[in-house]
Amino acid sequence: xxxxxxxxxxxxxxxxxxxxxxxxxxxxxxxxxxxxxxxxxxxxxxxxxxxxxxxxxxxxxxxxxxxxxxxxxxxxxxxxxxxxxxxxxxxxxxxxxxxxxxxxxxxxxxxxxxxxxxxxxxxxxxxxxxxxxxxxxxxxxxxxxxxxxxxxxxxxxxxxxxxxxx
Numbered sequence: 683x684x685x686x687x688x689x690x691x692x693x694x695x696x697x698x699x700x701x702x703x704x705x706x707x708x709x710x711x712x713x714x715x716x717x718x719x720x721x722x723x724x725x726x727x728x729x730x731x732x733x734x735x736x737x738x739x740x741x742x743x744x745x746x747x748x749x750x751x752x753x754x755x756x757x758x759x760x761x762x763x764x765x766x767x768x769x770x771x772x773x774x775x776x777x778x779x780x781x782x783x784x785x786x787x788x789x790x791x792x793x794x795x796x797x798x799x800x801x802x803x804x805x806x807x808x809x810x811x812x813x814x815x816x817x818x819x820x821x822x823x824x825x826x827x828x829x830x831x832x833x834x835x836x837x838x839x840x841x842x843x844x845x846x847x848x
Contacts, residue, residue: 713806714728716806716809717731717803717806720799720802720803720805720806721799721802721803724795724798724799724802725769726771726795726799729752729762730762730765730766731796731799731800731803732752733748733752733759733762733763733766733786734766734771734772734788734792734795734796734799735796735800736748736751736752737772737786737787737788738788738793738796738800741787742775742785742786742787743785743786744777744783744784744785744786745759745760745763745784745786746759746783748763748786763786766786766792767786770789770791770792771788771789771791771792771795772786772787772788772789772792773786773787773788773789774786774787775787810822
């Protein structure tokens with residue numbers, strides 16, 4: 683919080699465990715673990731789910747597009763796509779116009795697995811909602827969006843490949 687004199691009235695006197703940044707960091711540590719626990723029995727990871735989710739929501743995409751959305755190197759995404767193709771969850775086919783570009787798309791088993799995983803990820807979302815209540819949940823979403831914008835992020839509505847560990 684900024685004082686009228688422009689100084690930071692909180693940062694200098696707060697212990698790290700009293701800072702919102704610390705609590706958000708703690709949430710960032712436990713959220714992927716909670717999500718992983720929900721889908722680990724399906725034999726996929728959260729980054730793999732994120733890739734399946736991006737394709738399920740936005741349709742077939744190139745590896746380069748998926749890599750950009752996940753903010754990972756194209757080689758990293760290529761490796762993941764190969765694993766998902768080998769597992770029978772994705773198939774690759776040429777772009778209808780740009781034949782050299784291969785698009786990744788869900789197979790029938792891939793779509794079925796995505797639906798099951800999506801339902802399980804929804805369990806964690808329901809836990810968040812139940813913990814916060816209706817008004818707290820909506821307030822948290824609004825405040826989180828405000829923080830994303832404040833810190834230079836975008837609220838553009840494109841399906842991201844999420845959550846990708848950093």
